[in-house]
Amino acid sequence: MAFNSSQIPSELIDSIKNGKGGIYVGAGLSQSVGLPSWKGLLEELIKLVESVSFKPNDDFIEGIRQLIEVPDKFLTAAQELKDFLQDDFRKFIIDRFADKCPAPGDVHKIIVRLPFKFILTTNYDTLIENAYVQEIQRQAKVYTFKDSADVAYDLWNGTSFILKAHGDANKAQQGIILTEKDYRQILFQERGYQSVLQSIFTTKTILFVGSSMTDPELKLLLSFIHSSFHGGGPTHYALISKESINPVEAESWRKNFNIRIIPYDPKDAHIEVFEFLKEIEKVVCT
Structure with a gap:
């Protein structure tokens, strides 16, 4: 059964119709086509560390393995791995998320068809822009944190774009945001x-969409939102698995970030995420 359109907030529909809607795409949508989760990414980086010429001592590897068992310590593990790998880290990102990026899924294709004014993502991969080429038959405007002037111009003129907030595997030489230290630096310098x-x-x-309460990259972004305007501005919406949220957390997101939680059933490989977006497409594109 398709997701019931009556569960989609009318304010969200109105904002999309009026050209005031954007979408944030989290790591869950990349995982749906075979790219790694946060923990999976860290495990792949550990394997890379073990394969390089100048290996660290066993205590370092064991310490990292212990860190990645605790989601709250993912960022610490990421910092240590990135510091150790240096340029090998950049090469890994290009290879894993650009050169060997899988084909976009149906959910990516429907996202680029919807009339959002922008797509914001913390993912490094090229899934969204590849879906854009397939569905829209032209290249998308793709920006990173280095392109603030272009983003501001398109926001002002109402031109659609993709903003890869933590970096782009195709532009890894500009920098990839993986750790809390990285994020603090770009906000201070940019x-x-x-x-x-x-x-x-x-x-x-x-x-x-495509995020959970424990996603480190989303936590970094939300901490900035909170510090920037202390809960002011429009209401935002988050499609979150009902298994990963409780009423107290949902109320906290509402109070701290102006984000209203829309719970969904994660069964059948999160099919309700696609159904939710499909229902939006029916309402706003007909």
Whole structure:
């Protein structure tokens, strides 16, 4: 049975129809086509560490393995792995998320067909822009945190774009945001980017898909939102598995980030995420 369109907030539909809606695409949608989860990414980086010429001592490897068993310590593990690998890390990102990126799934294709004014993602892969070429038959405008002037221009003019907030595997030489230290640095050094994020979250309604409450990259972004406008601005919406949220957490997101949780059933490989987006397409594109 398709997701009941009556469960989709009318305010969300109105914002999309009026050109004020954007979508945040989290790592869950990349996992759906075979790319690694956060823990899976860290495990692949550990294997890379073990394969390089100058291996660390066994205590380092064991310490990292212990860290990745605790989601709250993913960022610490990521920092240590990135520091050790240095340029090998950049090469890994290009190979894993660009050169060997899998084909986009149906959920990516429907996202690019919907009339969102922008697609915001913390994923490094090329799934969204590849889906855009397949569905729209032309290249998408793709920006990173280095392109704040272009993002601001397109926001002002209402031109659609993709913003890869933590970096792009195709532009890995610009930098890849993996750790809390990375994120603090770009917000301190890239003032234009800081202004762009503030503008996005205070003037547009955003639908979050493909994320959970424990996603480190989403936590980094939400911490910025909270510090930027202290709960002001429009209401945002997050499609979250009902198995990963409880009423207290949902209320916390509402109070701290102006994000209203829309719970869904994760059975059948999260098919309700696709059905939810399909229902939006029926309502706003007909």
